[in-house]
Amino acid sequence: MEASTTAPDTGTAPTTGAGADLETLARVVTRVRHNIERVIEGKPDVVSSALVVLLAEGHLLIEDVPGVGKTMLSKALARSIDCSVRRIQFTPDLLPSDVTGVSIFNQSTREFEFRPGGIFANIVVGDEINRASPKTQSALLECMEERQVTVDNATYYLETPFMVIATQNPIEMEGTYALPEAQRDRFMARVSIGYPVEAAEIAMLDSRAESNPLDDLEAVTDAAEIRKLCAIVGQVYVSTAVQRYAVALTGATRRTDELTLGASPRATLHLVRAAKAFAAIHGRDYVLPDDVRNLARPVLAHRLLPSVEAAMSGRSTTAILDAIVAAVPVPDPQAGPQADPLHRA
Template identity: 60%
Template sequence: MSNPLPTDAELSDVAEVTSRIREEISTVLSGLDQAISATLATALAQGHLLMEDVPGVGKTTLARAFAASIDCTVGRIQFTPDLLPSDVTGVSIFRADDHRFEFRRGPIFANVVIADEINRASPKTQAALLESMQERAVTVDGETRPLPSPFLVVATQNPVEMEGTYPLPEAQRDRFMAQVSVGYPEARAEMAMLDSHDGHDPLAEVRPVADAQALVDAIGVARRIYAAPAIKQYIVDLVSATRQDPGLRLGASPRASLQLLAAAKARAAMAARNHVLPDDVKALAVPVLAHRLIVSTEARLSGRTAAQIIREVVTATAVPSAARDTAPAREAAVVRAT
């Protein structure tokens, strides 16, 4: 028998926890509601987040504020061209006093791992994250060691056309559940930032408003959110459309379908709703799908971006009529395995 749908009390707890985290992050960065929402949805869906934007707009600050708002272990890795894979995963050191090797854990062994400027490191070092992000484990010297739970990688990168960057390969971009761009703040938000940073560092004042167990509990609730067959069909239709769009050389993978569904469930849980709506899927289509695509040369020369193509796909893909009424029936509160 599968787990029952979340209770109203469980959904209320998730909404309260995520609201507290959102408010704590907003004390440092204002005007980033969409980026913060994507961060929270990714965390609840047990995914990993990639932030790409120009330097100085708050990518690392957002990642650090999120980590500081949760009472859990945090690892921070500054990626540079000379960073080695062992600097990420850890290394075995020989202890001469008792003639044995001792494994020194790297910063990847943390609940929240901030991978700063990930595309400044060599592809070999970038690949050190692949197993940990997918398998939630690290293998060194033939021994596999599990990573703590929850485990979330928040990586930042500069645009690939900037000097000193190594573009992430498609396989690694596909490991990230979502990608967000912080963007330049509006004038009002930038003015508020000047006031809040005048004379002190608001990041140093961020306090934990939840702990690792609360996040684990919220993840469990999000996993049990109901997604109607029509919602799943809608996701399949969207992803299939990216594989047929003439403006794309590479469409979204089946992993993208799974992660879009998981993120949509997380968004529903954050809204204290026990079922997924088409709006949940639409709101997360660009963050979850766009970074996985490869735009064709013709489309790129005409000024079309992956995000723009996803928006066009969402507009052109009809929502199944059954998906508009997606609340679970009373008898579906406990779904029995067949």
Template identity: 60%
Template sequence: MEGIGEDDIARVTALARSIREAVSTVIEGKPEAIELATAALLAEAHLLIEDVPGVGKTMLAKSLAKTIDATVRRIQFTPDLLPSDITGVSVYNQSSGNFEFKPGSVFANLVIGDEINRASPKTQSALLEAMEERRVTVDGVSHELPRPFLVIATQNPIEMEGTYPLPEAQRDRFGLRIDIGYPSPAAEVAMLEHHGDTDPLGPLAPVARAATVMEAIGIVRRVYVHPQVKQYLVNVVSATRAAPELRLGASPRASLQLMRAAKAWAAMDGRGYVIPEDIADLAIPTLAHRVLLSPAAQLAGRNPADAVAAAIATVAVPAKR
């Protein structure tokens, strides 16, 4: 390992395991979604959870937030929500004769944006600077956000009534996108048995502090990526830009997010280095929400995940040494 010790990786692996085990007591039968959500946290990558109502999107976001002893704010996105409700506002103080900044809901370590696509595009865009630069600017003054800073947003499919599609610029700022899907019959029965008459979040206790998570994020950033693996990552992202089924491929920002997520994925697996399989595992959750289908692909009923998978299949995997 270069620049990173086995003890460091072991701490990240243990933390990830504790978070997954805690969240799995609330979310039944969805280990892959929990694994991806944990990777997003350790990569400090914003997470978009998209699925139909009632499958546990908000519950996953809340349970992930509750595993960390940190500041958490929940924003219920509605059509009448204003940008200043998110970022904050300057208020004139008559006694001092000065304007004072009143922080908005985005000033927290973990921000849960519930049903983000029910607000207007103008309000959605209030998150852009916060998600990219981890600060907000109000009346020409910049205000730094606390660290770690993570937005966990849920949204219903855009075909649902009363929704606005997220602008491409905002979708591109989400590091990973996951869907939950309906539980298996066995998992649904277990959910009824365990949570039928109790609050599933009630017994959930934090397993780490914000400072511990920030330390783990720092370790993850030092995970080694071999030049050949970096080239493979770039080839994967470039394949989406050349895919005939896509009229918009993944951006350079997507390359950075994929590498950061792959580092977290490797550390969660107990490794201080990234392998090509990490890139392949995370390519669809990291890239599919950033691309746009061509009109022909839309008419053929294709979805972005299928198009990204087809593009990745054309890329040669580096040989193992």
């Protein structure tokens, strides 16, 4: 993701409170970013994407081949925050109750007691999520969307912040199951780490010759501070023009003949929420059209399904989405907050 260099002339200075809040957010984000980059070298865009999803209160899907650092990125982000963290290793024999929890009969009290599963944490690292059966994957649906778990007609709420960071290998890899459409749609963004550049890989050999830098990683913030930052992101302004642009992008994916499944209304919500976090991280209390445009690929591509004709012709969902984004008119970047009479600077 790249920051937009075009900013509107708002005509009014930001309020003191908003400016102070954004400065606080920038300081915390910088600390977390530097902490993660001690482990994940040479991938600033991937780290930025993870931070955007965290502050937008979404879930992150990291897809790539084995050995490029998917789990390391997940664990580095989790360890940078002083909060509860659990890791679930998804395997073919994993049961839904292992994820959500189960009620066990207590012989001494003669009552059933609920034993929480691995999903009960602020940050849940789901390693190789597509190696579990679709039935087990479906155990995450309620958790990720509603932040709650229902077991034996009893509902248990998950504490905030709550974020699922899942890794998966490409579907072509042996022993994998395709994620259900409903599961993919609950991930705010999908990123790929990719192979490191030569210099970064050489530096990795030096830094890990004697120890793993992940072992020395300490928390630089906590759950309470992350909740405050998420509230700051929620106050970022989105103009009517930008809202219409986001709807136009997702709507265009539903009308093209190259896709059998377009972006859902949930995808539109995720796109705007991610754009608000992106803007806040870059010091703005308003969203630009470029923010939405830059986030379209990581937020939308994994939700789309190509038509049979497009797949046979070798057209990927990413290529189809890029063509759609290029065809949708971008609003005037100068149409900032002052263009909307309802905005209060």
